[in-house]
Amino acid sequence: MKNNGWRKSFVWCILVIILMLTLVTSFFAAGDTISLNAYDKDSIHAAASDSSYLIRLTALHIESVAADLAACGYDVQWLTLTDDSVDLIVNDHEYRVLEGQGYTFSIVEKSRPFREIQAELSEGLDDVPPGYLDLAEIYDEMNTTATTYPLLCQMVDLTATYGTEPTYENRHLYALKISDNVCADEDEPTFLMVSCHHCREIVTPVIALYAIEQFTTQYGSNPQVTALVDAYEIWVCPVWNPDGYEYVFNVNNMWRKNRHYFSQYSSYGVDLNRNYPFGWDGPGGGSTDPFSDTYKGPSIASEAETQTMIAFSDDQHFAKVMDYHSYGREVLYGYIPSYHSHPFYSFFQSEAVSISYQAGYGGSIRVPSAEGENFQWQIFRNGSYANLMETHTSFQPTYASALAEAAQIWPSTVWLLERPISVSGNVYDASTGAALTASVTIEGVSFVNGECFITEPSFGRFHLFLPPATYTLTFEVPGYVPQSHQVTVTLESAEILDVPVHVPNETPLAPTITGPTSGNAGTTYKYTFVTTDPDGDDVYYYIDWGDGTYEDWIGPYLSGHQVFVNHKWDEKGSYTIQAKAKDTHNAESGWGTLDIEMPLSSEHSLRLQTRIHQQSPSIEQLFFSRVLRMFM
Ligand SMILES: [Zn+2]
Numbered sequence: 001m002k003n004n005g006w007r008k009s010f011v012w013c014i015l016v017i018i019l020m021l022t023l024v025t026s027f028f029a030a031g032d033t034i035s036l037n038a039y040d041k042d043s044i045h046a047a048a049s050d051s052s053y054l055i056r057l058t059a060l061h062i063e064s065v066a067a068d069l070a071a072c073g074y075d076v077q078w079l080t081l082t083d084d085s086v087d088l089i090v091n092d093h094e095y096r097v098l099e100g101q102g103y104t105f106s107i108v109e110k111s112r113p114f115r116e117i118q119a120e121l122s123e124g125l126d127d128v129p130p131g132y133l134d135l136a137e138i139y140d141e142m143n144t145t146a147t148t149y150p151l152l153c154q155m156v157d158l159t160a161t162y163g164t165e166p167t168y169e170n171r172h173l174y175a176l177k178i179s180d181n182v183c184a185d186e187d188e189p190t191f192l193m194v195s196c197h198h199c200r201e202i203v204t205p206v207i208a209l210y211a212i213e214q215f216t217t218q219y220g221s222n223p224q225v226t227a228l229v230d231a232y233e234i235w236v237c238p239v240w241n242p243d244g245y246e247y248v249f250n251v252n253n254m255w256r257k258n259r260h261y262f263s264q265y266s267s268y269g270v271d272l273n274r275n276y277p278f279g280w281d282g283p284g285g286g287s288t289d290p291f292s293d294t295y296k297g298p299s300i301a302s303e304a305e306t307q308t309m310i311a312f313s314d315d316q317h318f319a320k321v322m323d324y325h326s327y328g329r330e331v332l333y334g335y336i337p338s339y340h341s342h343p344f345y346s347f348f349q350s351e352a353v354s355i356s357y358q359a360g361y362g363g364s365i366r367v368p369s370a371e372g373e374n375f376q377w378q379i380f381r382n383g384s385y386a387n388l389m390e391t392h393t394s395f396q397p398t399y400a401s402a403l404a405e406a407a408q409i410w411p412s413t414v415w416l417l418e419r420p421i422s423v424s425g426n427v428y429d430a431s432t433g434a435a436l437t438a439s440v441t442i443e444g445v446s447f448v449n450g451e452c453f454i455t456e457p458s459f460g461r462f463h464l465f466l467p468p469a470t471y472t473l474t475f476e477v478p479g480y481v482p483q484s485h486q487v488t489v490t491l492e493s494a495e496i497l498d499v500p501v502h503v504p505n506e507t508p509l510a511p512t513i514t515g516p517t518s519g520n521a522g523t524t525y526k527y528t529f530v531t532t533d534p535d536g537d538d539v540y541y542y543i544d545w546g547d548g549t550y551e552d553w554i555g556p557y558l559s560g561h562q563v564f565v566n567h568k569w570d571e572k573g574s575y576t577i578q579a580k581a582k583d584t585h586n587a588e589s590g591w592g593t594l595d596i597e598m599p600l601s602s603e604h605s606l607r608l609q610t611r612i613h614q615q616s617p618s619i620e621q622l623f624f625s626r627v628l629r630m631f632m
Helices: 004-029 039-049 063-070 092-100 112-121 134-150 158-162 203-217 223-231 242-250 304-316 345-358 372-384 401-418 602-615 617-631
Strands: 052-058 075-079 086-092 104-110 151-156 174-178 190-195 233-237 318-328 329-334 385-391 423-429 439-442 460-466 469-476 483-489 495-501 512-514 522-529 538-544 552-558 561-568 571-583 593-600
Touching: 052 063, 052 092, 052 593, 063 075, 063 086, 086 092, 112 242, 134 151, 134 203, 151 158, 158 304, 174 203, 190 203, 190 304, 203 223, 203 233, 203 318, 203 385, 203 401, 223 401, 233 304, 304 372, 318 372, 318 401, 329 345, 345 385, 345 401, 372 385, 423 469, 439 460, 439 512, 469 495, 483 495, 512 593, 522 538, 538 561, 552 561
Parallel strands: 190 233, 190 318, 318 385, 423 495
Antiparallel strands: 052 086, 052 104, 075 086, 151 174, 174 233, 329 385, 423 460, 439 469, 469 483, 512 522, 522 561, 538 552, 538 571, 571 593
């Protein structure tokens, strides 16, 4: 390959490619729908290595062809399916593969910068409404809202807050936090509204910005909205794929993935809604082909955007999540049932129907077509009430139409925020009040995928969305005594459980008894009792003097402090003093013992007799009857 002939033909080749490139560019700029076969495929690749095409593919048995293509990771636009055709969005690579496999298709539209489309739409109109905002304008809008409503809104740089990696093109991810006392981290349930994992779905930031406007402008005047903003911490993330969003505006309006470049393949982008851990490596996971529009990435949560969402969610433990996409006008719920089961599947289904009606989508719902998606991971990881909403009927409708869609679905946002959390509450240390990270298990309900119900770290807050039934919930914290509660849940339940948990109680040590081990009956002696409770609890003592008399749980006394108790034995003999201790939780120690001898002294007993006579004639009689018996 090192001869001059080859070099010459190489140079010619380059010249031809440049010529073809110029021709192809001018053809596409004319906006024609052109049959693919009119072009040399290599020149298309050279002309627009990052272009996408909306193609219309025709075939017999089109539905099964489309299903096969979708299974291979092709981006099938199911709403366009007819008896003999379906639309797909393909990149150059996929385009060439389809062509090589002999499929029949035509180009409906070739990607171009969205800015250009927007400019054309606005041209010649006197009263142009403000159109779609680009990334900088969206952030400006969020900042302006935060400045206008400083007590309600806060712009949060999530990448900086969680110390995660910026995106491939070095951008940070932002949220607008909306709540009363927004600057404080309050003990309130959290709601995540996230848009634009897929950057061409530009209706979805419009929906997020519309919601921001409603929450802020109606606060204080609309009691319903005011109550929600007071009760929740609401996090709105209008653009989760900022690199892609910029690319849509400036280069390719059909782009879906992020802009991560993989030099080993010369490919761009990971489908950010296929990169989450749940189901990533299962049969429902996204494509393994780096050129596919649904490429799931080289590893679980490989993308900075995913890592930031994970850190953000692990901190906030969102009670509710809505992930906006387009298009389709339907609500997606749960996992793919044939791959992953969930005990609350039918409950998820009926909730999705309600949300769909509230959005004006007529109850239209479906299970997702893939796994590794954000909302599925939120269900799995934090037991969130999480769904995905496919909005509108196209990716880039007129701005007025996008705005109308946002207004239409707004009631569904209010509805899902008002949807009661079946059971919620806080788990904390009973003695210090400190919030605890607890796991919650539901007796008799098995989560075969290992779903977690963990309290969030700041307030020990938990949330459980449960289908109507009676449940036994057990709260467990390492180092604490597990605690169970029985709750009966209905669709309207908003049960609040207070869960103060205790460290396991340790029993006090067996008491040590000190004092004279021999002496005379009838003489009072002082004995010392002491024990230590490992938890430092106060203690009580039970003392059996061995002569049929007892001290019945005297106390409380401080742990480790000596307790003095006097006793006398009336009769000579051998005795064993036994003492046990218990703490304030009624945990009893073993017995401590002390053996003593009380030989009778007659001289002493006569002195004693006199004293007893003065005090108690009946005891005197008893004493003498016993003494007489001894000498008889
Ligand atoms: Zn999407």
